[in-house]
Amino acid sequence: MTTITLQILNSASIAEATQILDGVYEHSPWIGEKALVQRPFRSLAHLKYCLIQVLEAAGIDAQKGLIRAHPELAGKAMLSQTLTAESTNEQSKAGLTQCTPEELTQIAALNAEYQAKFGFPFILAVRGARGMGLSKSVILQTFERRLNNHPQFELQECLRQIHRIAEIRLNDKFGVAPTLGNDVWDWQEKLSTHTDAGYAELGQLTVTYLTYAHRACAQRISHWMHDCGFDEVSIDAVGNVVGRYHANNLSINSIAKTLLTGSHYDTVRNGGKYDGRLGIFVPMACVRELKRQNKRLPFHIEVVGFAEEEGQRYKATFLGSGALIGQFDPTWLNQQDADGITMQQAMQHAGLCADDIPKIKRQADDYLGFVEVHIEQGPVLNELNIPLGIVTSINGSVRYTCEVVGTACHAGTTPMNRRADAATAVAELVLFAEQRAAQDGDSVATVGQLLVPNGSTNVVPGRCQFTLDMRAPTNAQRDAMVNDILTQFKAICERRQVRYTLEETMRAAAAPSAPAWQQRWERAVESLGLPLHRMPSGAGHDAMKLHELMPQAMLFVRGENSGISHNPLESSTNDDMQLSVEAFSALLDNLAKEF
Ligand SMILES: [Zn+2]
Structure with a gap:
């Protein structure tokens, strides 16, 4: 067998080149074929990126189709030995072909729960970050953790795992090992x-x-x-x-x-x-x-x-x-x-x-x-x-510790138009800060601590303490954002007839x-x-x-x-x-x- 090189791939006919890339994406030779228009590939990393671009452009139905082309982890295909050669290699490296009956039952239950929640099989690059194979316990922990994800996130995570699988398969195909890595x-x-x-x-x-x-x-x-x-x-x-x-x-x-x-x-x-x-x-x-x-x-x-x-x-x-x-x-x-x-x-x-x-x-x-x-x-x-x-740039940042003081009063007897609620004033500011930072594209603003001291279910909050962390790639961009947010803070407090204090606790220049x-x-x-x-x-x-x-x-x-x-x-x-x-x-x- 001749070793495959980028040079061979770059100069092969479309049919030959598609054949070379076959098996990189499970049952989906179209991905390799479409990527070939980007030839000549300058490096294996370039080829990998072009393959990813094909899938990104293919749309959600094709992406879901690719995910569904994958076998379940330690599932029916593995047990009936109908996996592709690549999948067999991966699942055995992770020890999945040597599961105890208890482990198989556990994985089957997770597979079923995952399918029911997301409508596609759970995909994990079981050869892992080092390419040597993850341990069964890590696989099971990952499976359980990912069941909690949002469906949209999980769809993307499955695609990322598929790209990692493809990366390792390409390394094998081209006889390349990331030895320095x-x-x-x-x-x-x-x-x-x-x-x-x-x-x-x-x-x-x-x-x-x-x-x-x-x-x-x-x-x-x-x-x-x-x-x-x-x-x-x-x-x-x-x-x-x-x-x-x-x-x-x-x-x-x-x-x-x-x-x-x-x-x-x-x-x-x-x-x-x-x-x-x-x-x-x-x-x-x-x-x-x-x-x-x-x-x-x-x-x-x-x-x-x-x-x-x-x-x-x-x-x-x-x-x-x-x-x-x-x-x-x-x-x-x-x-x-x-x-x-x-x-x-x-x-x-x-x-x-x-x-x-x-x-x-x-x-x-x-x-x-x-x-x-x-x-x-x-x-x-x-x-x-x-x-x-x-x-x-390393973002410049500034941090504040703040407190809003309104009037604590009975949650049942105080009509909505007669309140000086410290927490709702802060809530309004939190939403404004989110919007204002997003407006810049690369600024960030965070209220990481938010506390109603001695709060009760039936008391309108009289005090609310919080922190503000604001960062941006330049000092000028940061200061403009900080200025807008603090100006808005003042306006909110005036309108809602509450007082506030503000203490700057940290300031670092952008680099x-x-x-x-x-x-x-x-x-x-x-x-x-x-x-x-x-x-x-x-x-x-x-x-x-x-x-x-x-x-x-x-x-x-x-x-x-x-x-x-x-x-x-x-x-x-x-x-x-x-x-x-x-x-x-x-x-x-x-x-x-x-x-
Ligand atoms: Zn570090």
């Missing part, structure tokens, strides 16, 4: 075995500043950096793991500058395995490839695993990246954790010397810029079926990507044959801190499960990680050509 995936899996006491017992991932698990993570990362061929690896005064890969000799003699990259290795409580860590391991894989090829670039590469970003053990968010720009606040050292251990004590215990912190401040002149790879932590790329996103660096990411992503999707980052990242010292730009990587993050369901595939390594390598190559 697999390594990045595996590093994250191994790192996640270190978790703080109290969470390890629950099977939860929690790594907070300078705990045993945290220090174990730093050790692991530093050892892997050594193995990958970094020239210098150290743990600095705040616990950042710093690996440097030197420039070529010629450049060193002319005082080479450094490209800075990295992300954080601490986590939130019961967090995910990829938040932060992906941005350490992707460049680490790139450096290993450079070392393997014995290749040096005209600039140094510095990869930093930031010790602290999430502000969990101590209220010192962005401690790791902040220290690099000289923003370590010495008063933090006196902060105590929940057990009364001060940060100073924790640092001493870890062998870190607080006096050395000012020495790790970087000088802008030494650096070319900062780039950061990060899992998106949102639903956008997942919904668009696009693996990588170009970050245009727009440096245009030249954003373009470097765009060129890199384009070179992979992927579509460009530009988007703001709604969440804060270490790049926000480095932004104050040097130009920066970020690359987002799609998350599964609607991009859920700060949650154990956070997930990303080996194929997407492979693409992020390839994009990072392309950025390095292109940057080297600029010298």
Whole structure:
């Protein structure tokens, strides 16, 4: 059997090419056939995207038809051995062909319930995010969780799973394995075995500043950096793991500058395995490839695993990246954790010397810029079926804590036109904020806390406390939205004859990507044959801190499960990680050509 290559596919007749793609989409060769008008395919990723586009354009009936062309999980077709070869392979890799009678009964009940609710079979790419096969328990948990979804969402989720199945089948067909993505995936899996006491017992991932698990993570990362061929690896005064890969000799003699990259290795409580860590391991894989090829670039590469970003053990968010720009606040050292251990004590215990912190401040002149790879932590790329996103800006944000004071009175005796209801005033504002943020397209406004203190069923609310969180890609856009929302707030309160108080609790400037660096990411992503999707980052990242010292730009990587993050369901595939390594390598190559 000859190996199939893109070149063969690109030059084959329509009939031959359709035959080559047969089996990628279950019983649906028309998808491959229609995608062929997009030839020549520039990469396997490009082909995958073209196939997705065909299905998107085909309309809802064709989409439902495709879903219904799939067998039930461990269903009749598997038991009667009438599955396609591809499905048999997938279901057996996930152990579904070796179910106990009890498991088969459980799955049959779930299949029936799912069919009755949605009208199509449950689809799950059972080979999973790493392509090795999910465990039966994960499959069953996923099945049960997805039964709660809205039918429209579930239809789209089934299609996403089908595209993931197709991606893996294409890899098999073309004899391609995302080996770099697999390594990045595996590093994250191994790192996640270190978790703080109290969470390890629950099977939860929690790594907070300078705990045993945290220090174990730093050790692991530093050892892997050594193995990958970094020239210098150290743990600095705040616990950042710093690996440097030197420039070529010629450049060193002319005082080479450094490209800075990295992300954080601490986590939130019961967090995910990829938040932060992906941005350490992707460049680490790139450096290993450079070392393997014995290749040096005209600039140094510095990869930093930031010790602290999430502000969990101590209220010192962005401690790791902040220290690099000289923003370590010495008063933090006196902060105590929940057990009364001060940060100073924790640092001493870890062998870190607080006096050395000012020495790790970087000088802008030494650096070319900062780039950061990060899992998106949102639903956008997942919904668009696009693996990588170009970050245009890290949103500026402002937060308020507010209270409306009206008059508490009897819910039965007070006529509607004689009330000063604090909660309805806030309700009106919540709806206005939703509408006003949506008007911008890329602004967001959230009332995350909403409370009627000491409220009762039969009392008109006299007080209502709430928070406002508003973010936008530029400070001007944010301020215009904030102004509109606060003006409306004042007007609502006047009209409803209630009072209000407002306290600003946080304000962070937007960090727009440096245009030249954003373009470097765009060129890199384009070179992979992927579509460009530009988007703001709604969440804060270490790049926000480095932004104050040097130009920066970020690359987002799609998350599964609607991009859920700060949650154990956070997930990303080996194929997407492979693409992020390839994009990072392309950025390095292109940057080297600029010298
Ligand atoms: Zn993060």
